[in-house]
Amino acid sequence: MTRDEIKQTIDGFLLLIDKGCDSPQQNETKLKLLLDKLALAQHFASYVFDEKDYPEAPDRVRDNVLAMVKKHFPRYSYYNVAEDVTCNVGRSGTMVGDAIDDIKDITLELFETQWCWDNNSIEDGLWHFKKGFETHWGHHLRGLQLYLLHLERAT
Secondary structure (H helix, E strand, C coil), X not given: CCHHHHHHHHHHHHHHHHHCCCCHHHHHHHHXXXXXXXXXXXXXXCCCCCCCCCCCCCCCCHHHHHHHHHHHCCCCCEEEEXXXXXXXXXXXXXXXXXXXXHHHXXXXXXXXXXXXXXXXXXXXXHHHHHHHHHXXXXXXXXXXXXXXXXXXXXX
């Protein structure tokens, strides 16, 4: 996957959240594909950290993002998540995940990535993309993918 393809995937995800498709079903279909592409893209997101002091991306109003996500994905809700994945195997408790919050968090992180890519440098954008995946939004993406797989089987 090239840098241009990574950028197109980020832009496509943010466009879906901003504008949506003609129906919630089309939104869901497109979301699943874009989540797969984002997961693939992180394998190819290499960068050279340049130590420059870049400006921060502006804050995107979280409530506005949350409203858009709820509008485009009305059937998404809460789901079960294992408390421990690699320890306490067979004895782990259950926590609650939130598909709407997952999409919101991914959106906010990708908005920051997109802004840095467009306004600072491609290297800065790729750094935000890769580090964000490794430290925060990748967990939301993987939990959301599992939820969507099971949601599809339940209907």
